[in-house]
Amino acid sequence: MALSKQNLRGLVLALVSSAFIGASFIIKKQGLRRSAAISGVRAGVGGYSYLLEPLWWVGMITMIVGEIANFVAYAFAPAVLVTPLGALSIIVSAVLAHIILKEKLHAMGVLGCIMCIAGSIIIVIHAPKERPIKSVLEIWSMATQPAFLVYVGSVIVLVFILVFHFSPRCGHTNVLVYTGICSLMGSLSVMSVKALGTSLKLTFEGKNQLIYPETWFFMLVVVFCVIMQMDYLNKALDTFNTVVVSPIYYVMFTTLTILASVIMFKDWDGQSGGTIVSEICGFIVVVSGTILLHATKDFERSSSFRGSQPSSPTLSARLFNGNGDLLNKEEEENMSPDSMCARRQELY
Numbered sequence: 001m002a003l004s005k006q007n008l009r010g011l012v013l014a015l016v017s018s019a020f021i022g023a024s025f026i027i028k029k030q031g032l033r034r035s036a037a038i039s040g041v042r043a044g045v046g047g048y049s050y051l052l053e054p055l056w057w058v059g060m061i062t063m064i065v066g067e068i069a070n071f072v073a074y075a076f077a078p079a080v081l082v083t084p085l086g087a088l089s090i091i092v093s094a095v096l097a098h099i100i101l102k103e104k105l106h107a108m109g110v111l112g113c114i115m116c117i118a119g120s121i122i123i124v125i126h127a128p129k130e131r132p133i134k135s136v137l138e139i140w141s142m143a144t145q146p147a148f149l150v151y152v153g154s155v156i157v158l159v160f161i162l163v164f165h166f167s168p169r170c171g172h173t174n175v176l177v178y179t180g181i182c183s184l185m186g187s188l189s190v191m192s193v194k195a196l197g198t199s200l201k202l203t204f205e206g207k208n209q210l211i212y213p214e215t216w217f218f219m220l221v222v223v224f225c226v227i228m229q230m231d232y233l234n235k236a237l238d239t240f241n242t243v244v245v246s247p248i249y250y251v252m253f254t255t256l257t258i259l260a261s262v263i264m265f266k267d268w269d270g271q272s273g274g275t276i277v278s279e280i281c282g283f284i285v286v287v288s289g290t291i292l293l294h295a296t297k298d299f300e301r302s303s304s305f306r307g308s309q310p311s312s313p314t315l316s317a318r319l320f321n322g323n324g325d326l327l328n329k330e331e332e333e334n335m336s337p338d339s340m341c342a343r344r345q346e347l348y
Helices: 005-039 054-076 079-099 107-126 136-143 146-170 175-204 213-239 242-265 273-305 315-321 326-333 337-346
Strands: none
Touching (some): 005 054, 005 079, 079 107, 079 175, 107 273, 136 175, 146 175, 146 242, 175 213, 175 242, 213 242, 242 273
16 A cells, blocks of 8 residues: 555654654663763663763754654654554664673563564555645544544542552552553544544644634643653653563554544544555564564573572562662672672662
8 A cells, every 4th residue: 555645754763763763772871871871870770970961962963853753743644654663763772782882682572573663664555645734623523523532431430549549559569550641641642642633733734723722721621731751651650661661552552543643533544454464464573573572671680690590580470579789689689788889889
């Protein structure tokens, strides 16, 4: 299926976004290393000298540029196309880490990268065309249709239950609680970002959409959802191992975003059953590659840092036991202060 001009623009912007965001992780890590070498205090143990490191700020600016490109991509292409391509930033980060940081990319990690690329190609080939939208009022009509209101209501109820019931009880032991909140809110933030981006695009084309209160409402929803999303994502990353959080969050966030987009923007209307199945298969391939790539990173850490010690808990075990590092607290308590410090330094 030939890509429409709108989809092509969205695709290019999504690829640019992945490249910049993936590169930003490597640049920031280089800045953190340089800062630690100069000050002697690492960020992982409470140091903030990286704020004075120009290279770290270059990484931050690179990431911001990538996020802006991703924001604009939603104004040109459906979320079904843009969101799954976020996995490509993981590939960029892994490849650059292998080349620049000399972090070995395991053979299975290479297979994970290939799977992500193959799945992305399948999604791009079968992606639906972006529907032409002439006004933010048209988007508002989509957002207030009964089916999407049911989805929004379900999200609000689930988030409320997770925040006030499950979070205090098992938020620090079950990774699905924090990532679930992030993913649910993230699906609403993407829908609002797409609505806001489309409104701004129409405004720049000479059709002022800022005169409508609906535009400002979508902006408020974006701000609220993103703040809440980032808050709980930081809690998840602070509590659990990144190798566990990243693939779970990607799978849940992407799945819910695609579902929300299909309901609100009717992305799959007019597509054949075979095309829809192909898109789903492409997404599953990307998800599998992402999980494989992250699992490979965990394998490398385990073999490098633990030597002949027992391997770290499996992914399924960590889903319910939390951060692998938390499981080793008892072990660390029996270590001398110097040994514990040296071990923690190695993990960075």
